[in-house]
Amino acid sequence: QKEVEQNSGPLSVPEGAIASLNCTYSDRVSQSFFWYRQYSGKSPELIMSIYSNGDKEDGRFTAQLNKASQYVSLLIRDSQPSDSATYLCAVKSRDGTSYGKLTFGQGTILTVHP
Amino acid sequence: DVKVTQSSRYLVKRTGEKVFLECVQDMDHENMFWYRQDPGLGLRLIYFSYDVKMKEKGDIPEGYSVSREKKERFSLILESASTNQTSMYLCASREGQETQYFGPGTRLLVL
Numbered sequence: 510q511k512e513v514e515q516n517s518g519p520l521s522v523p524e525g526a527i528a529s530l531n532c533t534y535s536d537r538v539s540q541s542f543f544w545y546r547q548y549s550g551k552s553p554e555l556i557m558s559i560y561s562n563g564d565k566e567d568g569r570f571t572a573q574l575n576k577a578s579q580y581v582s583l584l585i586r587d588s589q590p591s592d593s594a595t596y597l598c599a600v601k602s603r604d605g606t607s608y609g610k611l612t613f614g615q616g617t618i619l620t621v622h623p
Numbered sequence: 624d625v626k627v628t629q630s631s632r633y634l635v636k637r638t639g640e641k642v643f644l645e646c647v648q649d650m651d652h653e654n655m656f657w658y659r660q661d662p663g664l665g666l667r668l669i670y671f672s673y674d675v676k677m678k679e680k681g682d683i684p685e686g687y688s689v690s691r692e693k694k695e696r697f698s699l700i701l702e703s704a705s706t707n708q709t710s711m712y713l714c715a716s717r718e719g720q721e722t723q724y725f726g727p728g729t730r731l732l733v734l
Contacts, residue, residue: 553725610656611723613666615664
């Protein structure tokens with residue numbers, strides 16, 4: 510079983526719709542959760558981080574975390590063609606160090622069509 | 624503005640060559656990381672470093688080594704390049720629990 514799994518893509522949504530991206534993780538002691546966006550040919554950039562159960566909103570983006578179900582999601586409201594990218598879920602375990610490594614999912618390709 | 628730079632965007636090498644990939648960050652971060660990214664496999668951690676001259680193996684260290692002689696610079700070395708090391712290589716840096724920043728990536732082709 511992969512440590513971090515994302516829903517298989519690609520995901521295609523019409524402009525203005527809600528895009529829902531999902532991620533599950535296997536390590537129960539994971540403490541920090543991140544969503545990165547990666548445009549084709551570019552490097553990943555952080556768009557959301559979430560550390561406690563519940564929802565966290567930032568503009569059109571909402572991250573949702575449920576530690577009991579080991580599940581984290583990203584909702585993109587009013588999707589725009591510029592949101593078309595690969596979205597990477599990343600999880601950081603509580604390993605007692607200040608550095609701690611991130612484990613990434615394989616990514617979900619999102620296409621927003623006009 | 625934060626910055627992580629990598630020495631090359633594209634690199635073509637022959638099997639058996641020794642390859643150096645350089646990464647420099649200007650944020651005075653303690654932690655630096657090397658990943659490779661392959662289609663369907665996502666980002667996989669090769670090595671990381673949490674201090675000068677310190678290094679830790681990641682998930683796929685075989686065939687690679689690293690060097691961190693100065694805080695701002697983290698080098699990835701392919702001792703004897705093989706075709707299965709053709710990939711996109713991404714460097715990243717981070718301070719403690721803060722945001723991890725990525726460099727632009729080096730696309731390496733080993734013939």
